[in-house]
Amino acid sequence: MNIKKIYLTLMVMCFIGVWSVPGIAVDQIEDPTEDSVRNIAKALRCAVCQNQSVYESNSDLAKDMLAVIRTKVAAGEKEAAIRDYFFQRYGDYVYLEPTVRGGNWLLWAGPFIALLIGAIALLSALKKWRQPESQPSESLPSDKNAFQDRLKNELEKVDV
């Protein structure tokens, strides 16, 4: 078997792999409440992980939190109420996106404040950079005068 043949076989195998994957995923029919469960769980931080949502984490606590969410969704509780249930127990930490209240507004406004400060700094720097250009043009007439004065003086010294 030459290299080309091996290469071709590999390519074909890859294509078969690519096409067969969606088939597996499509076969599963999702519970209609799962959408709501996912919405809630994706916005909640798994309490024992630093930066993973309850929906994505494989930790036991996250799985059990997911189970609690499923039971509550199945019982017909509102999404906001379920979110609040976890907030009441785990505090600000449980939201992956911090709420805009208390000192948290600083987290949201901070970048924009920094951008504003940066813009002001850039403007003032630009102003400063442009100033040296205008200075020589102002001093040109005086240079010209000095030159003319000198020329006059020199001419006066010379007897024609």
Add this chain to the structure above:
Amino acid sequence: MKNLWKVVLLSVVVIILGLFALGLGNDPRNIPSPLVGRPASPFTAPALDEGPPITLESFRGRWVLVNFWGSWCGSCVREHAYLMELARMTAGRDDFIMIGVDFKDTREGARQFLANLGDPGYRQVFDPEQKVAIDWGVYGAPETYLVDPAGIIRHKHVGPLYPGWFEQVALPLMGKKP
């Protein structure tokens, strides 16, 4: 003007570095509980000894120490000797009671744990799906809550209780609200 910007820039850098240094000192496990000062979630849950279910409200009128643990938890082994001592020490008090919540565990594992390290003698809730634990905002084990006679959570301790904890933390709280 030039100096002003230098000062502003330097102070911003210093503030950021300062916050960073403070953050490094934080224990990621020690997250402030929003539950302190709020009513404890009521529960009626199965007992580890398969006796009658345990109801939190039945302890109303007394201070309740609720200790969350599991036989899978290493720090709980370290903590256990103090829990045994605390149970012995407070056995005579009629204003204080201890209960345990064994969560995310098997009955077999928990019984083995108590057989090996000793049974402190107080009642144990069995919570394999950590329903009570999540309802109480528990992150891991061991975690301990002190609930006052009116059912309000007065203190949460993350990590193992240590010798002297009762005198240093619990008694002053109990003195304030008898």
